[in-house]
Amino acid sequence: MCIPIINEQKEFPQEIFPSTDSQVNPLGDITNYFKEHLTESWKKFNLTEEYEKEFPSVEEINQFLDVFRQESIEIWDELVKSITITNELLFKIGLMLRILPTTLISVFQQIWLNDNESNVLSLHLTLEQRILLGGIMVNWIVEQQVERALNFANQEKWEDFEKEILNVPHTNWIPSEHVPWLILELEMNITIREIQVQVARHMIQPMLNENNASVRNIVMQMNMGEGKTSVILPMLALSLCSSSSSLVRIIVLKALFPMNYQSLRYKLGGLLNRRVMPFACRRDMNFSYAQVNKIFDRLKQGLHTLDVVLTSPEDILSFDLLTIDKCRRQEFDTGRSMLSIQSWMKTFVRDVLDESDEILHVKYQLIYSIGRQQQVDGGVERWKTIQYVLNLVKQHAANIAQQYNDDVYYKAAERQRSFPEFRLLNHRPFQELCRRIASDWINQKSYRQLDQQLILSFILDTNSSINGLVDQFPHNTIQLFLIMRGLLSSEVLFVGLKKRYRVNFGVNQNAKFNRLMAVPFRAKDVAAENTEFGHPDVAIVLTQISYYYKGLTDSQMLQCFNRLSQDESDPEMIYEHMRW
Incomplete structure (x- = not known):
């Protein structure tokens, strides 16, 4: 199937040149010289034939999709047979749940994360079984992409069809090294683009300046609609978290907080099974010592269970300023616990800022009034x-x-x-x-x-x-x-x-x-x-x-x-x- 590209002959834009009359324009000879050369170039450009990109027809795409589906079915049957033989005794006594893609993917992720304690099925996949399951997941992702392309073709959305066909999956990353990304692709029915992987990888492991190796902050800029919030943000949340060293904290604008919370829960809360913890704090809150300790315990638990914290710059600054207010009121036990939380978060939290140009604006530096009201200087x-x-x-x-x-x-x-x-x-x-x-x-x-x-x-x-x-x-x-x-x-x-x-x-x-x-x-x-x-x-x-x-x-x-x-x-x- 070809997407037609119409090559229309356009007239040369004469108005871009000033008058060639020497009395009106003393540089008319020079102008005329360049005008003749550009006119000649314009004619040659119009005679140049444009190459039309050849795409497979809808029938060919359907045949390709059928072959992939048949291959996925065969691999799935082989995987189920292998698991059944390996765990035959558990199946006979009824201690094994029904084998479904969702259950196997959950076990696969837990094994990849070395989290055997959460494996409630007591199911241990061998290396060969994991390779089979990974291959099936890659096949499913390709099937989803082909189905999306067919849907665009049926609706005659040729621009979207072309983008989908030209997006080759997994070109610059290995699925076995980023299993959570693979699960994200499968559950969200998307194909992560090459540029999105480049941006995410650069933010995960920034190329530091040789002259100043202590700099650990990185800022990236992308155009609108390239998946900063919908794709790259979940990718970073999945890759930066670690039960021993890093708790991911995503900072968003206050006005976008509800939308980001729902989006992250939808993307991370299914097969990936990651909790999204909202951290909210207002300056009119009056935390007790017990409440502060509960917040601290929940953050430590989030580090262990690979949770994601979602907050806004106002909430962070309000918590910092409330700490000062607690100390000023001589509530030293509560203030000491809040200071401990701040110190712990500086050590273990990895911040990801969405819309960093707005969040880092000076207007987000709150001025927090404490003490009794006083007359302004000068009265x-x-x-x-x-x-x-x-x-x-x-x-x-x-x-x-x-x-x-x-x-x-x-x-x-x-x-x-x-x-x-x-x-x-x-x-x-x-x-x-x-x-x-x-x-x-x-x-x-x-x-x-x-x-x-x-x-x-x-x-x-x-x-x-x-x-x-x-x-x-x-x-x-x-x-x-x-x-x-x-x-x-x-x-x-x-x-x-x-x-x-x-x-x-x-x-x-x-x-x-x-x-x-x-x-x-x-x-x-x-x-x-x-x-x-x-x-x-x-x-x-x-x-x-x-x-x-x-x-x-x-x-x-x-x-x-x-x-x-x-x-x-x-x-x-x-x-x-x-x-x-």
Whole structure:
């Protein structure tokens, strides 16, 4: 059967060349010279005949499949006869179960793993019987591949048919050396591709740098749809585990955890009989000493029984931070046991990271708050300073947007006192915005001219030292300088102004969350549960912007007015001072 490939004659793309008129293009002669040569090459290329790949017809494939099936039946009958003769007494007294492919494959794997204790059938296969069983399994895998190819041919999916036919099984690995891979192929009805074996083998035994032999980490990149999660991940889980030295821990993104858990259970929990242990930990968990010891015992058991641990970066970091919290609370027995688990896992655990570029991102470094809640450094002055800076942003937003039209998103407010929609698309406009904010801020202060230059230099340049200001100004003033420096030269304000409202941040409307501060968003109007911004100034800036864009609800307005009328001694002055 041939897959037709149509070789159409295409016209030469004349538009790729500029004008050959010497008055329009002084290099017209050179252009014309290359144009003639490329045109000639194009004609020769179109005259080249393409070779059509010849594939066997459907009838030939069916005949090949019938021969394989007959061969498998004959080998299976020979194997059953051999086992029956070898264990004749057990069969006669009824102590031997019925011989099925599933039972023999289970025994075959246990013998390969040297796990005779789990052999409940008391069945010991000889070397010749194991060779026969391995040959039957390879035959079955080829039969499955041929059946898949026939199915694609019947559905006229010629591209999938071609991929299946061209995939030659077991070209770069020996099935007898990787029996779990062979069982995985058989049970999942797949044929492991050559590139998948290369990637898995490179990650199992990485080729270390001769200059630095201590490096044991390896990162591999593959295109989408090449079986990273569905094929290579189970292959690594099967090959890296060892009852004496290695417990495989697969780390996946939290959002993909349920899907990966179901997938691994489906692939590893059948004939391969590997347990998948989910390891979950949240910062609101309060482990007791007995519970920690049970976790430790289960991990040790998993090492012995070749289990696979599935977890996420948040769970690992939460467990590490809970250990610190236990020690801080002087629960030393529990903390000591948790430290022992961490030390043991560093010795025996082999980590496999799926989507490593996301997992190793800096955002997964959790900031875990412990102890009693305290006021931010600077107190109310920090909020007031940020409010004043955002007021200056509002004043200069239109001018900056006009000057840097392609680098700023700007939409004027409908009301004069409302905050405009203003977002920085890149870093270019920020320096000019900082310079204007710093200039306006310093002008409303009553500092000497010489001190103003020194203060501006400190605020706008992160390399400038604070030593020249410490002796001239009180502590509260120095604290104000540091707040302004963090907002401007340390680019805290830039971080806030480049985020999208209701997409990257916003106020969580869920009543159970019970917070008025802005929090990170995972998607549009989808708040990240139990998550807050770790940097206090970033949190304050984004909280202010959130309320500037959204405004206050009726209940929040009443709450503010009740606070002014009931708790404040001079509400009129506070109202006039705070409103814009």
